[in-house]
Amino acid sequence: MEELSPTSAGTRALLIQAAGRLIDEGGPGALTLRAVAALVGISHNAPYRHFADKRALLAAVAEDGFKQLQATIARETASAPNAWAALLALVRAHFTFARTRPALYRLLFSDPELTAATDGAVEREAMATFSRVGALIRKAQAEGVLPSADPLRLTGLFYATLHGLADIELSGRAREAKGFQTVEEIALLQLNLLRAAATAPSGR
C-alpha cells in the first residue's frame, strides 16, 4: 500500500483517509494506529497530535462514513420519479454501501468502541442519515403507498429492517438460510407488505 500524498491536505484529513483505506482493504483488524501513521508517512506517535485516542480517530472515520452514506443515498434517490421508486433506490443504495465497504459499515452501526464513545458529531451524522430516510418514508406516506402510521416509528421500522438485513448478510449467514438468498428480495417483501397494509384499515 503506497503512501498518501504528503502535502496535499492537512495531516488530520490524511489520517482519516488512510484509516478509511485500511479498514476497507484489511478489515477492522488492520486498522492500527501505527499502520495509519506509517501510511501517512509520519512516526507512530504523531497521530496523537490530532486525535486524543484511537477511538477519536475511529469517530472521525465514522463521521466521514455517515456523510458518505448520506451522499450515496441522496445521489441514488435523486432521480426517482416517485416515492416508491425512491424507496427501491434507497434499498439498493444501502445494501450496495454495506457490501462495498463492509468493515466501515460495521464500524458505523455495530462497533462497540464507537458505540460507547457517543461522540457528538458521529451521532449527529447518524441522525441525519436517519432523517434522510424519514423524509422518503413521509413522502411515500403522502403518496398513499405506505400505511399512515406514526412516520417516526415507521421510519424506525424500515431503517431497522434495512440494517438488520445488511448486518445479517455481512455476517455471512444469509447464504445458508435460504430465506436470505437476496436481502433485496426481503426488503422488497417488506415494502410490498407495507403497501398492502396501507390499503387495510387496522394499520396503526
Add this chain to the structure above:
Amino acid sequence: MEELSPTSAGTRALLIQAAGRLIDEGGPGALTLRAVAALVGISHNAPYRHFADKRALLAAVAEDGFKQLQATIARETASAPNAWAALLALVRAHFTFARTRPALYRLLFSDPELTAATDGAVEREAMATFSRVGALIRKAQAEGVLPSADPLRLTGLFYATLHGLADIELSGRAREAKGFQTVEEIALLQLNLLRAAATAPSGR
C-alpha cells in the same frame, strides 16, 4: 472477580464459562485470553491446549450463546395460547436477551472475527435459532394472522427486523431518534402491519 470452581467440570467448559462471564461483565475488550486463563486459574498459555486460537474460543462461546438464546425463546414462547401471543413473547425474549447480555449478543450477530471464522457448529446453532423463529412464523401464517408470503422470506424479514432493532438499540442511537423510543413498540408495529397486510389481497 473470583475464580471458577477448579474441579467441577472440564477445563474447556470452564474456559467457555469464564469467557462468557468476562464478556458479560466487562464488554468485548475485557475478553482477553490471559484474563480467561487467570479466571480459571491456569497459566496464560494453557488455553491453547483446548482452543487453537482466540477465535476458536470465541466460536465456542458463540455456540453456547446461541443455545442459550434458543432456550430463552423456547421457554418464553412455550406458554403462549396462540401463535400471535407467541410472536409477542418472541419479541420480548429477543430484546431482553440483547439487553441483558449486550456484548454477547454482538458477538453472536455482529462480531467480524467470528463472522470470518464460519465455524460449523456456530452456524448450525445460528440456523437452529432462525428455524425456531421460522416455526412460529409458519404457525402464525396457519392461523391467518400473518400474510401468506413465502414462509422462509417472511421469517427472514421478521428476524432481520428483530435483529436490526436490537442492534440499533445497543448502539445507543435509539434514544436520540424519537422513533426508537421503544424497540418493542416498533416490533409491535411491524407485527400489526403484517397482520393488516394478511387481510389485503396483494401480500406476495
Add this chain to the structure above:
DNA sequence: GGTCGAAGTTGACGGTGTCAACAGTGTTGG
C-alpha cells in the same frame, strides 16, 4: 529577534496473542 505553541520524533512501558521448549501424569502395550 526572541518567545511560544503546534507538529513531529525517539524511546519506553505494560498488555496481548502466539510460538517453542520443557515438565508432570495417567494409560497402555509388550
Add this chain to the structure above:
DNA sequence: CCAACACTGTTGACACCGTCAACTTCGACC
C-alpha cells in the same frame, strides 16, 4: 512391570499494539 506415549499444564520469549514522556523543529507573532 515398566517403558512409551498422549494430555495437560508451565515458563519464557517474541512481535505488535496503544499510550505516555521527554526532546526537537519550526513558523508565527509581539
